[in-house]
Amino acid sequence: MREIELRAEEFELFRRYVYERVGISLSMQKTTLIKGRLNKRLNQLNLTSFREYYDFLVSDESGEELSLFVSAISTNVTSFFRExxxxxxxxxxxxxxxxxxxxxxxxxxxxxxxxxxxxxxxxxxxxxxxxxxxxxxxxxxxxxxxxxxxxxxxxxxxEAKNVEALPKEIVHRAFDKIRTENGINYQxxxxxxxxxxxxxxxxxxxxxxxxxxxxxxxxxxxxxxxxxxxxxxxxxxxxxxxxxxxxxxxxxxxxxxxxxxxxxxxxxxxxxxx
Ligand SMILES: C[S@@+](CC[C@H](N)C(=O)[O-])C[C@H]1O[C@@H](n2cnc3c(N)ncnc32)[C@H](O)[C@@H]1O
Known part of the structure; x- marks a missing residue:
């Protein structure tokens, strides 16, 4: 995979765009994070600079790319019965x-x-x-x-590891067990x-x-x-x-x-x- 540099003026473009569109406030410290997480995406799209990726992102009216971008720079971590x-x-x-x-x-x-x-x-x-x-x-x-x-x-x-820590009675009423090639999963x-x-x-x-x-x-x-x-x-x-x-x-x-x-x-x- 090619390592593509993220220049300060490119970071500024993303910073403004993501703030306006998603309300996410990116500090300069996030440069390394964005570069690291998005390099793979740029390579997948055969793009050679973050400027090209920015143009691609803002011109995508479906919102699909914005959604991928947000997933890449934020966390989707969650769990059952969190908090x-x-x-x-x-x-x-x-x-x-x-x-x-x-x-x-x-x-x-x-x-x-x-x-x-x-x-x-x-x-x-x-x-x-x-x-x-x-x-x-x-x-x-x-x-x-x-x-x-x-x-x-x-x-x-x-996956079983995300479900099996829950009380058995709850699991029994809320999920159907399904057999996959990776073992038992829960639907x-x-x-x-x-x-x-x-x-x-x-x-x-x-x-x-x-x-x-x-x-x-x-x-x-x-x-x-x-x-x-x-x-x-x-x-x-x-x-x-x-x-x-x-x-x-x-x-x-x-x-x-x-x-x-x-x-x-x-x-x-x-x-x-x-
Ligand atoms: C860390 S997860 C939290 C999930 C769950 N609420 C929990 O506490 O386990 C944060 C979620 O917020 C979503 N998110 C971030 N910005 C958003 C926005 N502007 N509009 C809607 N969802 C957003 C992300 O895509 C992500 O899935």
């Missing part, structure tokens, strides 16, 4: 939520859902804790900017899968088209690359979609310094709409 303290909190919150409902209907948004572990965890959690789970009309909107991770999420097919069960609507969606530039509000929003470990104004704006838009009392879940390393008048910290990066 365990939040699931413990949700267990204590669920009875009040159920009691407040006139209809057995729940609408939840997993914003920045990566390969699907988060929305499927929400369903596994609800299946485990709602006795009459089957009677509920539950829809999870699961969105991400990367088509690559969404394709994996839609497939709902996971999310159709009755759960059909409750998730996966959509390609850019949280920074796409319009908020939602007609109804959500009972809770998860946006965990997504805003870590955003700068303060972008984060501020997005949180503001989330609050318009949450009814009073509803929770907003962020990643455990994320905290809010703004929106104190509309969101109250309950602990473990869980905020409640006031």
């Amino acid at each position: 365990s303290a939040q699931w413990t909190w949700l267990e204590s919150y669920l009875p009040a939520l159920v009691a407040s409902k006139k209809e057995k209907k729940l609408r939840i948004w997993s914003a920045g859902c990566s390969s699907g572990e988060e929305p499927y965890t929400i369903l596994m959690f609800l299946q485990h804790h709602l006795r009459d789970f089957e009677e509920w009309d539950i829809k999870i909107l699961a969105t991400d900017i990367s088509s690559k991770v969404l394709a994996k999420a839609i497939k709902g097919h996971y 999310i069960a159709p009755h759960l899968q059909e409750k998730v609507m996966f959509r390609l969606y850019n949280l920074v530039t796409d319009p908020f088209f939602f007609k109804n509000r959500f009972d809770m929003i998860f946006c965990r470990n997504v805003m870590i690359y955003f700068d303060d104004p972008t984060r501020h704006d997005l949180i503001g838009r989330f609050t318009t979609l949450l009814p009073k009392g509803a929770p907003l879940f962020l990643g455990s390393s994320e905290s809010l310094t703004s929106h104190r008048e509309t969101l109250k910290l309950l602990g473990s990066s869980i905020y409640q709409r006031l």
Whole structure:
């Protein structure tokens, strides 16, 4: 593989573009990371400079290349039942939520859902804790900017090592075992899968088209690359979609310094709409 140099003025082009299109704020220290992660892509495309790649990226109207670019420079790391303290909190919150409902209907948004572990965890959690789970009309909107991770999420097919640490009872009800040439893998069960609507969606530039509000929003470990104004704006838009009392879940390393008048910290990066 040819090693292609990333010049300072080229880095500046990417820095501006990615900020405008995705809200990701790249510091100069990321030069080596971008060069390292994108060299392979340039070689695949038979390009000889980062300037050529920049032109290719901005002219791709499908958004596919932007999605690949974002996957290359950020992380899609996720797991089932990530941030365990939040699931413990949700267990204590669920009875009040159920009691407040006139209809057995729940609408939840997993914003920045990566390969699907988060929305499927929400369903596994609800299946485990709602006795009459089957009677509920539950829809999870699961969105991400990367088509690559969404394709994996839609497939709902996971390696044993990512599933087998979960409680057996949950695994038994949520997955079908499938035999592959690499051994046993796990396929999310159709009755759960059909409750998730996966959509390609850019949280920074796409319009908020939602007609109804959500009972809770998860946006965990997504805003870590955003700068303060972008984060501020997005949180503001989330609050318009949450009814009073509803929770907003962020990643455990994320905290809010703004929106104190509309969101109250309950602990473990869980905020409640006031
Ligand atoms: C580290 S993963 C977090 C996955 C999951 N929420 C969790 O906490 O396990 C971050 C995800 O955010 C997505 N993402 C980053 N910027 C985004 C944007 N502007 N719009 C939508 N999704 C974005 C990435 O593609 C990635 O899949």
